[in-house]
Amino acid sequence: MTVLAADRPGLVRALSETIAAHGGSWQESRMARLAGQFAGILRVECPAGETEALLKALAGLESQGIAVQARQEEAASPSERETVGVDIVGNDRPGIIRELSAAIASAGGNVEDLSTSLESAPMAGHPIFHAKGLVSLPADRDPAVLIAAIEKLGPDLSVTIEG
Template identity: 80%
Template sequence: MPASIVMTVLAADRPGLVRALSETIAAHGGSWQESRMARLAGQFAGILRVECAEAECDALLAALSALESEGISVQAKREAAAPAEKRETLTLDVVGNDRPGIIRSLSAAIAGAGGNVEDLSTSLESAPMAGHPIFHAKGVVSLAAGSAPGALVAAIENLGPDLSVSVDL
């Protein structure tokens, strides 16, 4: 059974970062399974999951750590496959006026309703015609089987009258 490695990658953005990472993974027989990458404030930031043969895992982890000499910081952890828990997933779209603490409030509402953030992307957008910043979050939240999706929507809507929430089951 292959080993699964989950990692975060940070570096000053420049051409060739993903190539250096993918070559290191391939040199150890690794298979790039899934990832999210972005350029944020001049920095490359990525999260990814790789599978490799158990016999290659330690060597791959050492090689990823050695990328630090090229200015690429990698934090990697071997993960054991966890048994899948029966959960319902919902796609969330939240839009509203930006304000300090909005992520803290949103994450507290999700957790309070029994939700787990599976995927979340946030951005600030310019409000049409007004130009002030609008907060926009898109993501996937899972709920334990038997939880009421309506409770999650209500918890988020209770954060303020200016938030628009849509949920797809």
């Protein structure tokens, strides 16, 4: 499910109480505050007999200013993939996320987690793009293929692979 709301104290509490009231178990999540807004993505498990009631209760949080989009899914089967950490730094430019995501996909990668920011370049002060995250690759794929695909985007990009 995804959760969006104007940030304020008690949002996670309201969400977790709703989930617990229907026998749900909060499995994993990523939550952030960005420009005064709360955004979260989470995975919840609940008893099959409670699913519809939980979905209805989550939709009811709209009256508290909490927009929840949820859908029922079966657990995904694990695939033969390896996850590597990526740290990418370079000059900022329009379209850099589009270029980066295309390069990752061309190497067979899938973005699992990604945080991006603009930072001030030391000694120069112009904005530097910084991305850090996790990318999964087919188990038989050499991470060097990923590095090469990203570095093709320009000589100003520095890529470090961890793991």
